Amino acid sequence: MSTPGRFEILLPYYGDVPLMQDAVRSVLAQDGDDWRLTVVDDGQEPGVPQWFADLADDRVRYFRNEQNLGVTGNFNHCVSLAESEYLVLMGCDDIMHPNYLQVVRAALQRDPEATMVQPGVQVIGSDGLPYDTLGDRTKRKLYAPKGPDRALLGGQELALSLLRGNWLYFPSICWRTDAVKRFGFRADLGVIQDLALVIDLLVDGATLAITPEVCFSYRRHAESESSAKAFTGQRFTEAKRFFLETADRLDAFGWPTAAKASRLHLSSRLHALTLLPGAAKHAGRPGVGAMLRHSLGSR
Known part of the structure; x- marks a missing residue:
């Protein structure tokens, strides 16, 4: 070896x-x-x-x-x-x-x-x-x-x-x-x-x-983009938790502009919007609801 x-x-x-x-x-x-x-x-x-x-x-x-x-x-x-x-x-x-x-x-x-x-x-x-x-x-x-x-x-x-x-x-x-x-x-x-x-x-x-x-x-x-698991919203729940925790952390660290971007996490929310058609097809109303909640920033 x-x-x-x-x-x-x-x-x-x-x-x-x-x-x-x-x-x-x-x-x-x-x-x-x-x-x-x-x-x-x-x-x-x-x-x-x-x-x-x-x-x-x-x-x-x-x-x-x-x-x-x-x-x-x-x-x-x-x-x-x-x-x-x-x-x-x-x-x-x-x-x-x-x-x-x-x-x-x-x-x-x-x-x-x-x-x-x-x-x-x-x-x-x-x-x-x-x-x-x-x-x-x-x-x-x-x-x-x-x-x-x-x-x-x-x-x-x-x-x-x-x-x-x-x-x-x-x-x-x-x-x-x-x-x-x-x-x-x-x-x-x-x-x-x-x-x-x-x-x-x-x-x-x-x-x-x-x-x-x-x-x-x-x-x-x-x-993988068409799998039902991709549209359950679980990954976006994790993402939202990470971004909000990181925003608080970076505010305390003295990086306010990075903290603001993390709190907004716009790209993640836009990604959820692009998955709406697939969510409707593969996960039905619960999938659509999960995508909408994340894209609109709802807690």
């Missing part, structure tokens, strides 16, 4: 086996000897342990959880296993382009103090082809920062930007390991835990380096 290099690529896994295998192969295509892949299997799909055994690649560690930890629990377990200076918490159906680590290394050379690196991302669908959604177009045009393609961002300005509309692609981000370990992912959040971690880090003084080179494919599944 290899010793940890500079980068620990963590793959919390549950679900589709072929997509996970494609994700693993994309990591194995990275250059250099300064990285290691750690896969933490939170499922029970048959044949997966044997596939990794047959892979016989000393750059790869594979673990299967004895019991299901859930999304946030497995995220935190993955982080606990990281031993490198930097980590990537990659989606098990996403794809690293062969230049991913090249791009990240260059960004860290330019901005060695950065806590996070957000590289350029291509969004793909279930079939692996480019997939441009209204949400992703809105991220690019309304919420992502305007200005230089490469920049080091932080403080209230970045918090304000992300609370207006979270334009980050969480699985593509490279993080400073010690910073993530210091805070971890909140166990009481199951959907918005990535933004919560970023806000924790920004309040702690963290910075984000952005660079435009596309080196990661982030997968969106159209079918």
Whole structure:
């Protein structure tokens, strides 16, 4: 088994086996000897342990959880296993382009103090082809920062930007390991835990380096948008609680403009409006009511 290099690529896994295998192969295509892949299997799909055994690649560690930890629990377990200076918490159906680590290394050379690196991302669908959604177009045009393609961002300005509309692609981000370990992912959040971690880090003084080179494919599944669970309103109840708590926290911290954006959480409310037709189709009156309550800001 290899010793940890500079980068620990963590793959919390549950679900589709072929997509996970494609994700693993994309990591194995990275250059250099300064990285290691750690896969933490939170499922029970048959044949997966044997596939990794047959892979016989000393750059790869594979673990299967004895019991299901859930999304946030497995995220935190993955982080606990990281031993490198930097980590990537990659989606098990996403794809690293062969230049991913090249791009990240260059960004860290330019901005060695950065806590996070957000590289350029291509969004793909279930079939692996480019997939441009209204949400992703809105991220690019309304919420992502305007200005230089490469920049080091932080403080209230970045918090304000992300609370207006979270334009980050969480699985593509490279993080400073010690910073993530210091805070971890909140166990009481199951959907918005990535933004919560970023806000924790920004309040702690963290910075984000952005660079435009596309080196990661982030997968969106159209079918997930049509599932009844997506329209129950549960995720928006969690989001509203997070945004209102964060608003109070940032007011007390002395970031009033970011607090105002969090209290308004306009992009989250607009997103609920876009789901109204699907809620009517898949969840009926309760789904429509949940979407309307969130979009109108009702408690």
